[in-house]
Amino acid sequence: xxxxxxxxxxxxxxxxxxxxxxxxxxxxxxxxxxxxxxxxxxxxxxxxxxxxxxxxxxxxxxxxxxxxxxxxxxxxxxxxxxxxxxxxxxxxxxxxxxxxxxxxxxxxxxxx
Amino acid sequence: xxxxxxxxxxxxxxxxxxxxxxxxxxxxxxxxxxxxxxxxxxxxxxxxxxxxxxxxxxxxxxxxxxxxxxxxxxxxxxxxxxxxxxxxxxxxxxxxxxxxxxxxxxxxxxxxxxxx
Numbered sequence: 001x002x003x004x005x006x007x008x009x010x011x012x013x014x015x016x017x018x019x020x021x022x023x024x025x026x027x028x029x030x031x032x033x034x035x036x037x038x039x040x041x042x043x044x045x046x047x048x049x050x051x052x053x054x055x056x057x058x059x060x061x062x063x064x065x066x067x068x069x070x071x072x073x074x075x076x077x078x079x080x081x082x083x084x085x086x087x088x089x090x091x092x093x094x095x096x097x098x099x100x101x102x103x104x105x106x107x108x109x110x111x112x
Numbered sequence: 113x114x115x116x117x118x119x120x121x122x123x124x125x126x127x128x129x130x131x132x133x134x135x136x137x138x139x140x141x142x143x144x145x146x147x148x149x150x151x152x153x154x155x156x157x158x159x160x161x162x163x164x165x166x167x168x169x170x171x172x173x174x175x176x177x178x179x180x181x182x183x184x185x186x187x188x189x190x191x192x193x194x195x196x197x198x199x200x201x202x203x204x205x206x207x208x209x210x211x212x213x214x215x216x217x218x219x220x221x222x223x224x225x226x227x228x
Contacts, residue, residue, distance in 0.1 A: 036219070044219045099161060102155045103155065104154070
């Protein structure tokens with residue numbers, strides 16, 4: 001089955017800096033890669049996703065890049081704000097199945 | 113955007129009682145719903161997948177007689193924790209996806225279950 005590795009486990013940045021979280025996946029057939037933001041005591045919120053036919057996708061301060069050859073994808077947050085502090089999960093969907101495989105999460109702390 | 117609700121958000125029950133958690137898709141028809149369990153500071157653990165009108169598919173190690181899942185309509189799925197024990201205390205989160213937008217999977221706000 002699919003295996004998703006996520007790094008780093010924790011990331012501390014100053015407000016205004018950029019943050020990058022990286023994930024690798026094992027199954028070359030995976031074709032959908034979402035990123036979720038989870039605040040304490042809440043459910044995960046889908047913030048951006050990318051499909052395997054696209055290399056990059058942006059939404060305001062958030063971007064995701066995908067390298068299919070290397071089987072890795074990354075979340076980029078620019079101009080970070082304290083409200084960006086949360087746990088971020090990457091995931092991959094194994095082609096032909098409906099379940100997502102999640103990374104272990106990255107706790108992002110943005111200090112004012 | 114797609115909205116998934118859960119009820120209750122928090123529940124405290126005594127050991128041996130059963131607890132039902134509801135998951136609803138508010139603005140789309142969810143052909144598939146998922147139930148996850150999350151321990152503190154850990155990732156999401158998939159418990160089961162259910163398709164409307166069909167029996168749920170449970171992940172290995174998840175007791176189907178313990179965690180009863182019903183997906184009776186395209187907007188409602190329920191998880192019943194039967195004869196709950198303290199080790200069942202956890203954060204339970206449902207998720208839903210639709211046939212029309214099957215790539216995306218949207219999560220509910222979660223239910224904190226505490227068994228005393």
